[in-house]
Amino acid sequence: MSITVRNLVKRYGDLAAINDISFEVKTGEILGFLGPNGAGKTTTMKIITCYMPPTSGTVEVDGLDNAERSLEVRRKIGYLPEMNPLYHDMNALDYLEYSAQLHGLRGAAVQQRIREMVQVCGLEAVRHKDISEMSKGYRQRVGLAQAMIHDPDVLILDEPTSGLDPNQIVEIRTLIKQLGRAKTVVLSTHILSEVQATCDRVLIIHEGSIVANGTPEQLQHDFQGADTLTVELKTPSTHPIEEIGSKLKVIAYVTGVALDSHADGVSRFTVHSDKGNDVRESVFRMAVSEGWVVLEMHRRVTTLEEVFHQLTTA
Amino acid sequence: MAFPGLSNIGPIYRREIRSYFNSPVAYVVIVVFLAIVGWFFTSDMFLANIASMRIVFELVPLVFLFFIPAVTMRLLAEEKKSGTLELLTTKPVRDGEIVLGKFFAAWTLLAATLAPTLIYLVTMMVLGNPDPGPVLSGYIGLMFMGGVYIAIGIFASSLTENQIVAFIISFLFVLALYLADKVLIYVPEGFVSTLEFLSIDYHFDNIARGVIDSRNIVYFGSLLGFTLLLATASLQRRKW
Numbered sequence: 001m002s003i004t005v006r007n008l009v010k011r012y013g014d015l016a017a018i019n020d021i022s023f024e025v026k027t028g029e030i031l032g033f034l035g036p037n038g039a040g041k042t043t044t045m046k047i048i049t050c051y052m053p054p055t056s057g058t059v060e061v062d063g064l065d066n067a068e069r070s071l072e073v074r075r076k077i078g079y080l081p082e083m084n085p086l087y088h089d090m091n092a093l094d095y096l097e098y099s100a101q102l103h104g105l106r107g108a109a110v111q112q113r114i115r116e117m118v119q120v121c122g123l124e125a126v127r128h129k130d131i132s133e134m135s136k137g138y139r140q141r142v143g144l145a146q147a148m149i150h151d152p153d154v155l156i157l158d159e160p161t162s163g164l165d166p167n168q169i170v171e172i173r174t175l176i177k178q179l180g181r182a183k184t185v186v187l188s189t190h191i192l193s194e195v196q197a198t199c200d201r202v203l204i205i206h207e208g209s210i211v212a213n214g215t216p217e218q219l220q221h222d223f224q225g226a227d228t229l230t231v232e233l234k235t236p237s238t239h240p241i242e243e244i245g246s247k248l249k250v251i252a253y254v255t256g257v258a259l260d261s262h263a264d265g266v267s268r269f270t271v272h273s274d275k276g277n278d279v280r281e282s283v284f285r286m287a288v289s290e291g292w293v294v295l296e297m298h299r300r301v302t303t304l305e306e307v308f309h310q311l312t313t314a
Numbered sequence: 315m316a317f318p319g320l321s322n323i324g325p326i327y328r329r330e331i332r333s334y335f336n337s338p339v340a341y342v343v344i345v346v347f348l349a350i351v352g353w354f355f356t357s358d359m360f361l362a363n364i365a366s367m368r369i370v371f372e373l374v375p376l377v378f379l380f381f382i383p384a385v386t387m388r389l390l391a392e393e394k395k396s397g398t399l400e401l402l403t404t405k406p407v408r409d410g411e412i413v414l415g416k417f418f419a420a421w422t423l424l425a426a427t428l429a430p431t432l433i434y435l436v437t438m439m440v441l442g443n444p445d446p447g448p449v450l451s452g453y454i455g456l457m458f459m460g461g462v463y464i465a466i467g468i469f470a471s472s473l474t475e476n477q478i479v480a481f482i483i484s485f486l487f488v489l490a491l492y493l494a495d496k497v498l499i500y501v502p503e504g505f506v507s508t509l510e511f512l513s514i515d516y517h518f519d520n521i522a523r524g525v526i527d528s529r530n531i532v533y534f535g536s537l538l539g540f541t542l543l544l545a546t547a548s549l550q551r552r553k554w
Contacts (some may be wrong), residue, residue: 103405
């Protein structure tokens with residue numbers, strides 16, 4: 001069940017919320033939508049789920065155009081909107097029953113699916129409670145349960161873990177990963193570790209355009225800047241600090257050395273080298289030959305945070 | 315259900331009914347309505363010695379002007395505000411089904427509100443010898459009139475996420491329909507018959523007198539159809 005988005009544009013008056021976005025999500029793929037607030041993530045999701053039409057461009061779910069075959073498309077999609085709106089005057093079971101019926105389930109199938117969802121989403125303890133009395137974590141689970149009640153092939157989740165505590169976040173992530181094996185999942189978030197933990201592929205959106213598209217590892221690799229190494233050395237007091245620094249600078253590919261701190265014969269350096277060149281071995285060999293003790297050595301890899309920051313603040 | 319494409323009316327209807335009757339809304343509406351109508355009916359009967367429901371059929375259309383906007387104002391505005399409308403409209407549900415489900419729920423509440431007043435008819439049958447024909451057709455007229463008001467209320471509720479605004483808009487619309495035949499002296503002669511025909515109270519009076527003319531049925535039927543379509547179109551406005 002694939003999703004194909006072609007040349008999507010959404011304008012509010014003169015303001016373009018989405019500016020010519022095209023991408024594809026394949027069956028069984030978990031796609032992470034990343035972007036600062038107001039980048040167009042939610043708008044894109046609202047268009048995919050048929051809540052609002054695009055100004056121009058098309059969306060196809062499983063080959064069905066979602067403007068022409070809206071009802072069929074909506075049958076295939078499970079959607080958790082951004083603020084997780086729920087009917088606060090209903091209890092979890094009634095609400096899930098309502099959702100199931102609206103998806104066309106009838107009779108025994110309704111109760112069967114509700115039982116499964118209560119179990120999968122861990123709602124046993126609160127199933128008779130009014131939604132208004134539930135904690136945010138449970139509400140989020142109810143939101144997920146209603147999105148999955150009809151066993152959809154496509155799940156669109158707008159910030160599924162917002163407002164949850166760390167334990168709940170891990171639970172929901174595990175759940176999404178499990179589901180993602182059989183389903184096509186699109187989720188948006190601005191928690192970057194979440195993308196790394198759950199998504200097969202990342203789309204970074206900035207001001208309505210896609211600025212990066214690839215696996216988290218790929219993005220980290222592509223946007224890796226100069227290599228940076230942090231070294232902590234214990235040196236004999238006979239070696240002046242300046243000398244150590246200039247010796248390190250001689251190593252091949254090293255472009256700069258900076259002293260971060262120095263106390264009691266222990267000094268910390270930051271060693272910069274050309275992109276893609278690992279100088280750890282050379283630094284180690286030099287330390288051995290000079291009689292320095294390496295207390296710590298750490299190569300910094302560009303994090304997704306930095307990639308994100310680079311792409312969305314330019 | 316037998317009608318494909320209408321099968322979601324049921325779940326929506328049941329949810330709205332539950333929402334009315336699980337909250338104080340239905341009970342407050344019913345109690346206040348019965349208190350007002352009961353006061354006028356009993357004072358007519360005991361103080362003026364008139365065993366007639368005429369006063370009921372004169373009064374209820376006025377009470378409807380306030381009551382029905384109050385009952386319908388939340389139907390879509392609340393869902394807009396809380397965001398549940400987004401959930402509802404991204405499910406495989408037609409906009410028409412949403413409007414009809416909510417319409418029938420409010421109509422049911424209206425019937426439940428009017429039903430206890432049938433005891434007045436029973437009381438009069440015991441005390442005197444009234445003709446039940448006009449009374450029953452009066453009830454049919456009230457249900458028609460209430461139906462149109464409800465459809466207008468749903469339309470107004472779809473325009474805004476503020477329930478007070480929805481209330482005021484639907485009040486103005488139903489007031490205009492109600493007053494149309496009461497301002498006839500102010501309009502040019504050529505418009506009088508048109509305006510009279512557009513007035514809801516004119517048709518209601520006919521029905522309440524026991525005369526159910528096809529013109530009245532056509533009027534209510536088409537007005538109901540038109541206002542329901544208007545509400546559905548307004549719900550689809552998000553797609554424009």
